[in-house]
Amino acid sequence: MQIGPYTLTSKLLLAPMAGITDPPFRRVCKQFGAGLATSEMLTSDINLWDSKKSTHRLPHAGEAEPRSVQIAGTDPKMMAMAAELSIEKGAQIIDINMGCPAKKVCNKAAGSALMQDPETVKAIIKAVTKTSSVPVTLKMRTGWSRKNRNAIEIAKIAEQHNISALSVHGRTRQDAYLGYAEYETIRRVKSAVQIPVIANGDLRHKEDLKFVLDYTGVDGLMIGRAAQGQPWIFQRYNKLLETGVLPADLSFDQKSNIIIDHIKHIHLLFGEKTGVRIARKHIGWYLQKLGYSTEIKKIIFGYQHPEAQVQALENVLGNPPNEEKV
Ligand SMILES: Cc1cc2nc3c(=O)[nH]c(=O)nc-3n(C[C@H](O)[C@H](O)[C@H](O)COP(=O)(O)O)c2cc1C
Known part of the structure; x- marks a missing residue:
């Protein structure tokens, strides 16, 4: 176009x-x-x-x-x-x-x-x-x-x-x-x-x-x-x-890497306080699409510092849920 x-x-x-x-x-x-x-x-x-x-x-x-x-x-x-x-x-x-x-x-x-x-x-x-x-x-x-x-x-x-x-x-x-x-x-x-x-x-x-x-x-x-x-x-x-054919979905690991990279870029641009707040929204959507429970999301939403937020997210992504929602 x-x-x-x-x-x-x-x-x-x-x-x-x-x-x-x-x-x-x-x-x-x-x-x-x-x-x-x-x-x-x-x-x-x-x-x-x-x-x-x-x-x-x-x-x-x-x-x-x-x-x-x-x-x-x-x-x-x-x-x-x-x-x-x-x-x-x-x-x-x-x-x-x-x-x-x-x-x-x-x-x-x-x-x-x-x-x-x-x-x-x-x-x-x-x-x-x-x-x-x-x-x-x-x-x-x-x-x-x-x-x-x-x-x-x-x-x-x-x-x-x-x-x-x-x-x-x-x-x-x-x-x-x-x-x-x-x-x-x-x-x-x-x-x-x-x-x-x-x-x-x-x-x-x-x-x-x-x-x-x-x-x-x-x-x-x-x-x-x-x-x-x-x-x-x-x-x-x-x-x-x-x-005409939908290719296989990305692997869980590939998605995890993209997510972490995206969240780190949010922190980098918006700084500590705003970055963590903006990141929560995206983390919520990512975890929902990956099939995590609302409880897990709530736990991550409790973190106030960028490094802690990323660390908590990495821990969660280290334990994939059983099914992803697409
Ligand atoms: C949270 C949110 C914010 C939006 N902000 C804008 C905007 O700034 N400018 C705009 O033209 N449309 C805005 N839209 C409308 C979207 O661009 C789009 O037209 C609408 O969501 C329908 O597309 P979708 O069904 O693919 O989401 C917004 C939509 C949402 C949900």
Whole structure:
């Protein structure tokens, strides 16, 4: 799949997830074959960028290319300035967030709430694409509400104003994360525009991938929650798409090494206190996927220091449970 000058190495992309797709998680997903891993959304208010949180959302030295940064906001000028500054700081692709239903974002009518105001959408896209020297992509939902699935209208605006690729989560803003994603609107978006379209939403099982690719005709697939606790999923699913056969799962030892390495990178980047806290979330998903009990997770969650947390995790991984949950 092509985004501007960038040929992605895989059509499987990691979905941006605030609080999750930080540099260490993006790193491990890219290492295991994600074609692109966009940063968590960054506010368009650049006055807030000095905060540690925002700094971690910007590209990091040594991050694999292409580096995509997502920005969220409502004011075209501020969005353009945020894009410019992100590019200065190393972004090679700018992604505009019109997919997030979170109240924090939507109270300011940003994220997916913007979809009810196509004129503002147009103004934001025009302002950002005009000032950006790099490709600009757009992430959106199928519409504002179930009665108002206007993704096609927004997709056409995006195409007319130089958006390089579109990702569409198969839910409306009203749906939040309820029910199941639908792919019919995504299929219609794909046939309404010429730019690359990426389908997103509930892509978990191996059957989902081929079904959605065939049904919608999209150029790429974006995986979010299914990558939590199993970033190696990209490697296996890439092979599945290449060969039609899902390769054998990684060995327990291979997974253990990846997990420990990921957790150490979290500690390194976020420091002692925040690092241990952020690591707990990922450790929880890893242990759950590996089939450990909640009790074991709770024990590890009790450790407050990075070395102790890693040591406890190594001890637990030294005693594999009987079955893994995939
Ligand atoms: C915890 C969490 C945080 C998210 N943060 C963002 C975000 O910052 N920007 C965005 O565009 N979408 C965000 N999303 C939406 C995801 O990118 C994706 O569209 C959604 O999870 C559906 O894909 P999935 O079913 O593969 O998880 C978030 C989702 C979750 C679960």
